[in-house]
Amino acid sequence: MRAVVVPEPGGPDALVVAELPDLTPGPGEVVLDVVATAVNRADTLQRMGFYPPPPGTSDVIGLECSGRVRAVGEGVEGWSVGDEACALLAGGGYAEQVLVPAGQLMRVPDGVPLEVAASLPEVACTVWSNVFMLAHLQPGETFLVHGGAGxxxxxxxxxxxxxxxxxxxxxxxxxxxxxCLDLGADRAISYRDEDFVTVVSEAGGADVILDNMGAKYLESNVSALATEGRLVIIGMQGGTRGELDINALLRKRGAVIATSLRARPTAEKSAICRAVEEHVWPLVSDGRIRTMVDAEFPLEEAGKAHALMESGDHTGKILLRT
Incomplete structure (x- = not known):
């Protein structure tokens, strides 16, 4: 099979296509013939040598994909050769085949083309697990997400x-x-010209904040929290070390949660996938959540896809087609 590999860490041109052995499923595993995969910020970090895959995981980059079942391992129920699926991965997506724990396979939402379904697993599982399963966002509460166009x-x-x-x-x-406004945001704040703390605080504060910046926004995020607000940090684009004002957090009876999805045990990720199928896929199927694909590249042009990701000029997702 063809796969994108990184012989040496570096820039987007470090990505090259190589021939790797075909895959065989073990017990509880499925092999997918990949139709498409999607580019995530974590992929660019792995390419640079800053985000190695969990032990025992493929060195091939790629945290999500869509495709058709090629082979089914012992003990797998509910999946047959030829079935269409999308999958949450710990790695391996930038390839013509990928090995997936069966619990991390998901049915493609009704009405979504198979290749477009590659854009869904990572974002859906990240948002549902963090905003709803961990931070328990409720109807009527105020939610702040940074980087709303990504x-x-x-x-x-x-x-x-x-x-x-x-x-x-x-x-x-x-x-x-x-x-962001067209997608339903009540207020889109310019991080270049406005102070989001002021805007959100004047509206009563945020009950839940989803943050990918890390250290750079830590103090400001705590300031923007409402009483009993929950800050969920899922990225470190703004650095890894910041100063936390415990007194400010105590006064708000707030919570700071730092979490990642990739290294969670298979059982946890499988539970998240089932919750996404139950709660999120119906919203996709009925059109309340639109798929957002900005650009598509062939597998051989993975470097161009990474360059677009790092430029910040895209909106929504970037796909790689096999």
């Missing part, structure tokens, strides 16, 4: 709005701010 942001805005929250977001350009 893959996570566009999905988070739509999901929170569909389930009855008031939604605030940050975005860099007027065009991206308008996209």
């Amino acid at each position: 893959g996570i942001g566009t999905f988070a805005i739509q999901t929170a709005k569909a389930l009855g929250a008031r939604v605030f977001t940050t975005a860099g350009t007027p065009e991206k701010q308008q996209l």
